[in-house]
Amino acid sequence: MLLPVMPPVAPMLAKSVASIPTGAMSYEPKWDGFRSIVFRDGDEVEIGSRNERPMTRYFPEVVAAVLASTPARCVIDGEIVVPGADGRRLDFEALLQRIHPAASRVRLLAEQTPAAFVAFDLLALGDDDYTGEPFARRREALEQALASARPPVYLTAATTDQAVAERWFSQFEGAGLDGIVAKPLSVTYQPDKRAMFKIKHERTADCVVAGYRVHKGATDAVGSLLLGLYDDAGQLASVGVIGAFPMEARRALFAELQPLVTTFEGHPWNWAALAQAAPATRNPRSSEHSRWNADKDLSFVPLRPERVVEVRYDHMEGTRFRHTAQFVRWRPDREPASCGFGQLDEPVKYDLGEVLRQR
Numbered sequence: 001m002l003l004p005v006m007p008p009v010a011p012m013l014a015k016s017v018a019s020i021p022t023g024a025m026s027y028e029p030k031w032d033g034f035r036s037i038v039f040r041d042g043d044e045v046e047i048g049s050r051n052e053r054p055m056t057r058y059f060p061e062v063v064a065a066v067l068a069s070t071p072a073r074c075v076i077d078g079e080i081v082v083p084g085a086d087g088r089r090l091d092f093e094a095l096l097q098r099i100h101p102a103a104s105r106v107r108l109l110a111e112q113t114p115a116a117f118v119a120f121d122l123l124a125l126g127d128d129d130y131t132g133e134p135f136a137r138r139r140e141a142l143e144q145a146l147a148s149a150r151p152p153v154y155l156t157a158a159t160t161d162q163a164v165a166e167r168w169f170s171q172f173e174g175a176g177l178d179g180i181v182a183k184p185l186s187v188t189y190q191p192d193k194r195a196m197f198k199i200k201h202e203r204t205a206d207c208v209v210a211g212y213r214v215h216k217g218a219t220d221a222v223g224s225l226l227l228g229l230y231d232d233a234g235q236l237a238s239v240g241v242i243g244a245f246p247m248e249a250r251r252a253l254f255a256e257l258q259p260l261v262t263t264f265e266g267h268p269w270n271w272a273a274l275a276q277a278a279p280a281t282r283n284p285r286s287s288e289h290s291r292w293n294a295d296k297d298l299s300f301v302p303l304r305p306e307r308v309v310e311v312r313y314d315h316m317e318g319t320r321f322r323h324t325a326q327f328v329r330w331r332p333d334r335e336p337a338s339c340g341f342g343q344l345d346e347p348v349k350y351d352l353g354e355v356l357r358q359r
Contacts, residue, residue, distance in 0.1 A: 001039065001041040001044045001046065002041060003039060003041050003073060003074075003075055003124055004075075004124040004127060004128060004129035005039075005075045005123045005124040005129055005131060006039070007037070007039050007046050007048050007052075007054075008048050008052035009037050009048060009052070009075075009123065009191055010050075010052055010191040010192035011035050011037060011050055011077055011191065011192075012077070012121070012189055012190050012191060012192070012193060012195055012196065013192065013193065013194045013195070013196070014181055014182075014194060014195075014196035014197055014198035015194040015196070015197060015198070016197075016198055016199075016200065017182075017197045017198070017199055018199070019199060020162060020165050020166060020169065020180055020182060020199050021182050021197050022162060023184070024160075024184065024185045024186065025160065025162070025182045025183060025184060025185065026135060026136070026139060026158050026159070026160055026182070026183045026185055027158065027159050027160070027161075027162065027164070027165035027168070027180055027181070027182050027183075028120055028156050028157065028158045028180065028181045028183070029156060029157060029168060029172050029177045029179075029180065029181075029355060030177055030178050030179040030180055030181050030198055030199075030200065031079040031081055031090075031118050031120075031156070031177060032081065032090050032092055032176055032177055032178045032315070032317070032322065033079040033080050033081035033082070033090065033092070033095055033115075033118075034049060034050075034055065034079065034080040034081075034095065035049065035050040035077075035078075035079055036048065036049055036050075036055055036077075036078060036079060036080045036117070037075065037076070037077050037078075037123070038062075038066050038070070038074075038075070038076045038077075038078065038117065038119075039075050040066055040067070040070055040071070040072070040073065040074050040075075040076075041072075041073050042072055042073070043067065045063045045066050045067060047059060047062065047063070047080075055080070057103075057106065058098050058099055058100070058106055059080060059098065059110070059115050060106065060107065060110050061110045061114050061115060061152070062080060062115050062116075062117050062152070065116075065117060065150075065151075065152050065153045066117065066153065068150065068153075069146070069148070069149040069150050069153040070145070070146070070149065070153065071125060071126070071145050073124075073125070073126050073127070074122070074124060074125050074126075074145060075122070075123035075124035075125075076119045076121070076122055076123070076142070076145075077119070077120060077121035077122070077123060077189075078117050078118050078119040078120050078121070078156070079117070079118045079120070080095070080115050080116070080117055080118075081095065081115065081116055081117075081118060082094045082095040082098065082113050082114070082115050082116070083116065083352055084176070084352075087352060087353060088175065088351050088352050088353070089174075089175055089176035089352055090175065090176030090177065090352060091113070091176070091318075092176070092317040092318075092322065093317060093318055093320070094113040095113075095115070097109060097113065098110075098113065098115065114152065115152065116151065116152035116153070116154060116356075117152060117153050117154070118154045118155075118156050118356075119142060119146055119149075119153065119154065119155050119156065120142075120155075120156040120158075120181075121135070121138055121139075121142065121189065122138045122139075122141050122142040122145065123138075123189055125141060125145055130189070131188060131189035131191075132188050132189075133188065133189075134185060134186045134187065134188060135183050135184065135185055135186070135187050135188075135189075136185040136186070138189065139158060142155065143155060143359070151356075154356050155359050156359075157355065157358035157359055158359070160185070165180050165182070168180060169199065169201075171350045172350060172355055173201060173315070173350075174350035175350045175351060175352040175354070175355050176317075176352060177355065178200055178201060178314060178315040178322060179198055179199050179200035179201060179314070179315075180198070180199045181196055181197070181198050181199075182196065182197040182198075182199070183196045183197075184196070200314040200315065201314050201315055202312060202313075202314050203312070203313055203314070203344070203345055204310055204311065204312050204313070204328060205229070205310070205311055205313060205325075205339075205343060205344055206308050206309070206310050206311075206331050206334050206338075206339045206343065207227035207228060207229060207239065207308065207309055207310075207311055207325075207339055208227065208228045208229070208230070208236060208305045208307070208308060208336045208339050209225050209226070209227065209228075209303060209305070209307045209308070209309055210226055210227070210228045210236060210238075210267070210268060210269060210302070210303055210305045211225075211226040211269065211300040211301055211302050211303050212224065212225050212226060212253075212254075212257060212300060212301050212303065213226070213241075213299075213300045213301070214254075214301065215247075215250055218247070218250070218251070220251055220254050220255075221247060221250035221251045221253075221254050222245070222250045222253040222254050222257070223243060223250070224241040224242060224243030224324075225241060225242050225243070225253075225309070226238065226241055226300055227239050227240050227241060227242065227309070227311065227321075227325065228268070228269075228305065228339075229319075229339055229340055229341050229344075230337065230339060230340040230341075231319075231340070231341060232340075232341075235268065236268035236269070236305060237319050237341075238269065238320075239319060239320055239321055240313070240320055240321035240324065240325050241324055241325070242309070242311055242324065242325045242326060242327050243324060244324070244326060244327065245327070257303060260303040260304045260306060260307065261301055261302070261303060262302050262303060262304050263302065264302055267302045267304075267305075268305060269302065305336050306336060307330070307336070308330070308331040308332070308334040308335075308336055308339055309327065309328075309329070309330055309331060310328040310329050310330075310331050311325035311326060311327060311328055312325060312326040312327075312328050313325045313326070316344060319341070
């Protein structure tokens with residue numbers, strides 16, 4: 001492989017802002033998948049990730065699609081996503097399952113939950129390096145390069161109209177997207193720099209604290225708190241974690257929570273009992289090791305589910321907070337049993353196909 005821009009490349013990033021910025025901007029949907037840079041030189045294709053690790057082996061169907069729908073020599077920044085089974089929403093949980101060490105499993109998942117590649121920036125085309133060009137020029141060249149692209153390769157929708165971006169912000173969440181990205185039209189491609197802007201949905205929820213993980217650097221400190229919400233059947237489902245505390249607060253929490261420490265006998269996340277009674281209920285014990293790092297221990301200390309915390313979150317993916325939630329305040333006035341999924345906002349319903357068809 002010999003291209004004007006060679007792997008690995010750290011993608012250009014975006015910084016969070018509270019509202020959609022004005023000015024000479026290009027606005028795009030914020031796709032909820034794996035950020036990926038595709039490098040193609042003839043029959044060779046490499047897919048790099050945000051952390052610059054190769055993703056090529058996990059997505060053979062994306063490699064085939066890139067060979068079928070992109071110029072013979074190019075470097076394109078985009079996102080790998082997996083549409084849900086009904087094609088109406090993105091399915092991030094299914095995307096996570098695609099990272100598997102076994103080649104046979106990778107092939108099977110490529111057939112069962114095929115991924116798509118959504119392109120949104122151009123780094124190189126032919127012998128030309130586009131990273132020094134303004135985004136307006138890169139977008140124009142990308143549109144021309146992908147004019148004849150076929151699914152599952154897509155060119156992301158883009159607009160310079162802020163009113164349209166505001167509408168997308170509300171509509172597209174219903175298709176599983178999580179906000180808007182604003183790119184200054186004059187910005188050059190700046191790897192690993194926060195030269196763009198992202199605007200994400202932000203909401204709050206009252207959650208039950210049902211366990212904690214010990215801090216990796218201190219045995220007398222909390223690493224993260226495990227959160228749950230009750231479903232319609234009265235089962236406490238695991239919805240995510242909060243963990244951004246100063247060390248002093250982590251130690252104070254550790255001491256404060258000790259009277260609530262219990263055993264798994266009778267705990268709502270007793271994996272052995274759940275496996276028999278409600279195997280579909282998600283709980284932290286069902287995956288006590290990280291998918292990305294097999295040596296990372298994700299086991300936890302169970303707590304009696306008696307405390308309620310208000311958290312800030314931006315996006316739900318199925319029954320999970322898409323990203324780590326943020327602590328807001330303790331809620332001693334809330335009964336744990338009242339903390340259910342019914343309190344969560346329902347996004348406006350919108351079909352993923354409509355998003356993918358827009359340019």
